[in-house]
Amino acid sequence: MFYREAGHFKDNYRADMATFPIREDRIGIITLLLIALVAIPLVHLAGIPPFAGDYFFNAILIPFLILAMAAIGLNLLAGYCGQISLGAGAFMGVGAYAAYNIAIRIPEMPLVLTFLLAGAVSALAGLAFGFPSLRIKGLYLAVATLAAQFFLDWAFLRMAWITNYSPSGSVSAPPLVFAGWHADTPVERYLVVLVFTIVVAWGASNLVRGNLGRQWMAIRDMDIAAEIIGIRPIQSKLTAFAISSFVLGLAGALWAFANLRSWEPYAFSIDRSFQLLFIVIIGGLGSIIGCFLGAAFILLLPLIVDAVPRWLSIPVPAGAGSNITLVVFGALILLTLIFEPHGLARIWGIAKHKLRRWPFPY
Amino acid sequence: MSIRITKLSVLLLSAALCLPAAAEAQENGQFIPVVSYRTGPYAPNGIPWADGIVDYLELVNQRDGGINGVKILYEECETGYATDRGVECYERLKNKGPTGAAFINPLSTGITFALTEKTLVDKIPLITAGFGRSESRDGSVFPWNFPLIGTYWTAADVAIQHIAKELGGTDKLNGRKIVLLYHDSPFGKEPMPVLEVLAKKHGFQLTMIPVTSPGVEQKSQWLQIRQLRPDYVVMWGWGVMNPTAIQEAANVNFPRDKMIGFWFAGAEPDVVPAGAQAVGYKALMLQHGAGRARVHDDLDKYVYGKGLGKAKPADTGGVLFNRGMVGVMLGIEGIRTAMAKYGNKPMTGEQVRWGIEHLALDEKRIKELGFEGMISPVKISCADHEGTRTSRIQQWDGKSWNIISDWYTADEAMLAPLLKEAAARYAKEKGITPRDCSKES
Incomplete structure (x- = not known):
């Protein structure tokens, strides 16, 4: 109607x-x-x-947008090209540390260029760790990307120059300045992150509709058939790794510069990789809108579950409250996956379908 | 019928909308956020620590009716030891109460690092009693950070002093082998610069062996230690890493009395899971150890007597419970110091910062507070945000911790230049012009 x-x-x-x-x-x-x-x-x-106040921006909107952007990066690789990766957090880390190093070693560099270069460095790292994908598939590839995660974690902790010889290995980002404009307040940082996210989402949605995206999807659905119809697996798999890592690196740089401001290597640990993979799976593999829905689900649900007793003024002991949060969160993830294995994007799709046929949906 | 349903739903909806507003109707008082973790890999250590904080806040409310009559409002927020959850908690709680958060006191180096930048903007003091960045002791560069009553660098120096004493003098350190077994994170790496300087100065051979978080897998590290046959192992661990290390030490037959944990590797959850294997294990004390003082009697009377306590009454003398109390007590005394200047009303973060910077607790005051024997006198100033650089060593006998040493004082002549250099580096990197401490009143 x-x-x-x-x-x-x-x-x-x-x-x-x-x-x-x-x-x-x-x-x-x-x-x-x-x-x-x-x-x-x-x-x-x-x-x-x-x-x-600042709360909504600092604690919800900024992390939500950056996680959604990172999820788009991972979705290009895992959802569109079918290469499951457990190294997404590490590639975010590469972007963060690359941006940090460029920013402190070449302070004259405009920050947008710094972020793009950080993405490029991350893309190179992605390419290097993407090479095994030419030989191995599925779970075995997941294990290979797990190796990337552990190697990069190790590098962030061990290679002192990455953290500019900081004795404790934690670093803090230089101020967020774009052509003389200081993005200091949470709203300004939100706008910066928003613009990057819009550009990435728009670029990604066009990319996956074009030649490259179709190649990736062909590889995902059946690589031998794709090869027979003339798609070069080397080229398409490696571009998927490179572009995915580029977006992840950009998201990592923003996570470090706009969200955390000072961080330790554990910010990009295996937990982050799993979080991104959950976002992509719950949101929907092979869907851009799913990345946003998944990020909102993973980020907001624990906060809401935690807040409900507070809103209802039911006193819950802090220890019990946090355990209840974990239980409810786990149960909701399970239920979502049981009732809609294709993720939130599919629910969104069904809703849209019904609306289009309203008042006689089928 | 449908109208009734509509009415009912409107009523319910408006009730639901009103509830949060009603719940947030503000009482007058001093708001103190409690950022803690009762779940996750570090929960066994986080729970007693959080209990200590909450019980002490409740004690001040029940016994004294608040700080100089200003009631303490507090809210606990769960982080699970995750940095981003910690930041979310901080953002949620920082503006609560009539004057916002008085100070923030997270027990996580990761959250501390993430908040160092934010507290500066929001003007909220960051208390890190016994942990955090060591160079943040320099208040001229870090006005908002307070690593009260001990930094990791102090701990590193005291650990080596004790080893020297056991060996029979600092000259005996020459040629010895000491291993630093550390949690592979910024927190575990903190002591390195000091240990390196000391190794050069005293001529002992320092080997640093990392343990990946959370530290349940240490076979290869202990194999390496067995091959190396060090004289001592200094352990910088937190959570499950500590009992695991003690068990592995027993497996490779490394004497437990040659292991010295630093003060976050010296509580009951670190040794009890290792059972009899932990007998003889030594650890630094962050001022206090386990055991009860007069404040515990007050807790029994005013908090546990009224059924308001969080822990089991038997656990209130534990190391981490005491640590939670001591940390928050220092913050409250900082607020009290600020009230002496600004009047008995809820303080803002800026006023509390002034208060903590001028905090001075002498023997008499510590006795009045009921913390006698738990901490040595503390005096904070603009140049020194640590307040005291003393520590003792305790040993586990299978049932309880026993203090086996006198007070050690960290070597200021060695630490001061290192701190100055590290703080200057930070100031340069962040473009901070240090305050002139001689001009602070």
Whole structure:
């Protein structure tokens, strides 16, 4: 009723190939972007809760956006190209430490360029660890990427120059300055992260619809068939590793510079890799919107489960409360995967489908 | 029917919306956040520590009616020892209460590092009693950091002093082999610069062996130690790493009385799981050890007597429980010092910072507080955010910790230049102009 394609006629290829071919989707996404880019900062300035203080930005929006971006990076590799990776956290770390090193060794470098270079360094690391994927598949590849995780963890702790010879191995990021503009307040940092996330999400959604994305999906669905129809596995697998690591590296640099500000190597440990993999699986393999839904689920659910008794003024002892959070969180993950193994993106897809056929959905 | 349902749902919805608002209706008082962990890999250590903090806050409320009559409001937030959860807790709690958080006191080096930058902007003192960045002792560069009553560098120096004493003098250190077995993280790496300097100075051979977090797998490390046959093993561990190391030491027959844990490797959860194998194991004390003082009697009377206690009454004398109490006591005394200047009302973070920086506890005051014998006198100043550089050694006899040494004082002549250099490096990296401490009042 509100959401119907009937009456939309496309008279050129351009319109047919648009990122959002349905007008309602376009309006929706523009509204969403306006809310994120304009309304949220304005509401913050007006001082209306929950956007009034720093909490919403520092603890929820910034980590959410960066995790969603990192999940897009991993999804390109795992969801679209079918190469399961357990090294996503480490590639984020490569980006973070590369950005840190570039920023302190060449302070004149514009920060955007620093972040892009950090992504490039991470892409190179991804390429290096992507080579085994040419020979091994599936779980064996997952183990090989696990090796990447452990090697890079080791490197962050052991190679002193990576942390600029900091005695304890922890480093802190230089200020976030873009062409003289100091992004100091949480809202400013939120806007920086938002712009990067929008660009990455837009780029990724176009990438996966194009030549490269189709090659990846062909490899994912059946690599021998893909090879027979003329897709070069070396090229497409390695590009998947490189581009995925680039996005992960960029997300890592932002995680370090805009979110943590000072960090130790454990910020990019195997736990981070698992977290990203969970985001991608729960959100939906092979879906860009799924990355956002998954990141919101993983990040917000523990906070909400934790907050509900507080809102209802039910006194729960701190120890019991945190254990309940773990139990409920685990149960919800299990239920989600049992009832919708294709992830939240699939639920989103079904909802959309029903809306389009409303009032007679089937 | 449908109208009734609509009405009902509107009612319920409005009730649901009102509840959080009602719950957040603010009482007047001093808000103190408790960022703790009762779950996750480090929970056995985190639980008694958190109990100590919460019980002491409750004690001050029940016994004295608050700090100089200002009631303490507190809220506990669970981190699971994860840095990002810790940051979330901090962001959630920092503006609570009428004046915001008085200070923040996380028991995690990772969270400390992440908050060092944030507390500076939010103007909230960061108390890290016995841990954190060692160079943050320099208050001219780190105005908001307070590594009270002991830094890792102090601990490293005291550990070597004790080894020298057991061997019969510092000259006996020459040619000896000492192993540093450390948790492979910034916290475990902290003591290295000092141990390296000491190794050069006294001529002992220092071997540093990392243990990957959380430290349940140490076979190869102890094989290496067995081959090396060191005279002493200094252990910088936390959580499950410590009992594992003691068990592995027993497996390779390394004498436990030649192992010296630092003060976060010297509590009951570190030795009890290792059973009889832990007998003889030694550890540094962060001022206090296990055992009861007058404050514990007050706890029994005012907190546990009213059924408000968090721990089992028998556990209130434990090392980590005491550590939680001592850390938060120092913060509260800092608030009290600030109140002497600014009046008896809830203090802001900035006022509390001034208070902690001017905190002075002499023997008499410590006795009044009921902490007699648990800490030595503390005097904080702009140049010295540590306050005291003393420590003792304790030994586990299978049932309890026994103090086996006198007070040691860290060698300031050796530490001061190192600290100055490290703080200057940080200041340069971050573009901080250090305060002039001679001009601070």
